[in-house]
Every structure is written in C-alpha cells, then in structure tokens.
Amino acid sequence: MSDPALRPARREDLMGLPADVAPRLLGAHLTTIVDDRVVVARLTEVEAYHGQGTGSVADLGSHARMGRTARNATMWGEPGHLYVYLSHGIHSCVNVVCGPEGVAGGILLRGAEIVEGADAAAARRPAARTVRDLARGPGRLGDAVGLRHPLHDGIDAIGGHARHGAVARLDLRVAPVAGIAAGPRVGVAGEAGTALFPWRFWIPGDPTVSSFRWGRGAAEAAVVQDGMPPVLD
Numbered sequence: 001m002s003d004p005a006l007r008p009a010r011r012e013d014l015m016g017l018p019a020d021v022a023p024r025l026l027g028a029h030l031t032t033i034v035d036d037r038v039v040v041a042r043l044t045e046v047e048a049y050h051g052q053g054t055g056s057v058a059d060l061g062s063h064a065r066m067g068r069t070a071r072n073a074t075m076w077g078e079p080g081h082l083y084v085y086l087s088h089g090i091h092s093c094v095n096v097v098c099g100p101e102g103v104a105g106g107i108l109l110r111g112a113e114i115v116e117g118a119d120a121a122a123a124r125r126p127a128a129r130t131v132r133d134l135a136r137g138p139g140r141l142g143d144a145v146g147l148r149h150p151l152h153d154g155i156d157a158i159g160g161h162a163r164h165g166a167v168a169r170l171d172l173r174v175a176p177v178a179g180i181a182a183g184p185r186v187g188v189a190g191e192a193g194t195a196l197f198p199w200r201f202w203i204p205g206d207p208t209v210s211s212f213r214w215g216r217g218a219a220e221a222a223v224v225q226d227g228m229p230p231v232l233d
Helices: 018-025 118-124 138-145 218-226
Strands: 006-008 029-034 037-050 082-087 091-097 105-116 166-173 181-183 200-202
Touching: 018 037, 018 105, 018 166, 029 105, 029 138, 037 118, 037 138, 082 138, 091 138, 105 118, 105 138, 105 200, 118 138
Parallel strands: none
Antiparallel strands: 006 166, 029 037, 029 166, 037 105, 037 200, 082 091, 091 105, 181 200
16 A cells, blocks of 8 residues: 555656755655565655756765766766765665756765565665664665665666666655754765755654764864864764
8 A cells, every 4th residue: 555645756856956855855765676675765864966067056075076977977867867876895875866967966865764675675784783774874775775886877766667677766755854954964075074065964863864974174174164063963
C-alpha cells in the first residue's frame, strides 16, 4: 500500500538551485532495487552543491566548481538522475541532480533511516553495529542502497529506467518536514565548509544524522569570519 504522506518526485520539483531544493528532500524516500533486493531509505540529512556558474556564489566545495568533466558530467544533466561518485577510492556516494539541464547541481544524501530492506542493507554493510548505522553517512548510505560507481552513475530516479540491473525511485513528502536544521557542510575545506555555506540540512534529533567535522582549514576560516567557531550539532 502506498504511503499517503509521499508522492512520486517530478522533474519540476528539482528544477531550483540545490540549496533551495535540498530541504525538500528531508523525509523523502529513496527506493532501490538492486539484484532483486528492495531497500527503502528515509532521508534525514542532505547537503547542497552548486557547479560552476550555478547561483550567485562560487561553490569551491563542489566537484563541478571548475566546469564539466568526465567525473561530474551527470551533475550537468537532467534533474532527477543520481550522480554516484567514488569517495577515497572506496565508498560510492549518491547525489540527486537538480537544476535545469546544463546547469550543474547536486544534493548529497548524507544520512538515512532504512525503513524497508534492512536485511539487504545489513548484508552490504556487515560492519554496521546497529540499524541506525546502516546509512549514517554518505558512504554507508551508498553501500546500504546498493548503488555503485561507476555502474549506477546517472541512474534515473524519476523515470525508473533500469541501469545495470538497478532501479531507483525518489518519493517526496506531500508536506515538507517542519523544524529542520541547517549549518555548514561536513568535511568541506576552507570557507566552503563554514557558515558562509549553510547548505547542510538535517532532521534534528534523528539518530541517523551523521556527526559534524570540520574540513581542512574550515575551522580557521570560521574564526576569521566570526571571531570564534559557530556552535554546531
């Protein structure tokens, strides 16, 4: 039975700037079917990233900050596709592409609660000690939902077209989550990781939200901006 609190995401839902669209993904469900195993993740934490020429402020924390490359090509494509990239040569991280085609933007899925398919997620995440840790952090989330770089980079979460044996679907909440929190992005270097870019959004108090950590030079940049680092979750 479908959840009346959710509806299928449409491309027009994702046409705005990533920093504007990102809060709407909180509470959304990402469903994947990989190797015939279904996993449903309720999104609890996301981060917005703009590309070169996207919006009025240059985002030096973005993979697309220098323009289009073979690695970030999906970010420049049609909204609703998933940009799946490899982090530290190990972890596949998942982003929802947004903005008009030809304008780079992505929303990193940082944390989620696995609400269906916990057995499949746990099989992919044998190191997880608790259910809350199955998708707590972007690398863990990518593993839990079974999307891998480079096989699934570009998979369409709106049209539902299969890609290398996987299918993905994004369902948004009919009513946005109230009382969300916003702050600097996790682990982003320099000013791009400070309160100048409050582009991390999360559901306060949810146990699947990851811990904050400063990126290289970000804490020092925050001190220069405000005299002292901001209080973070």
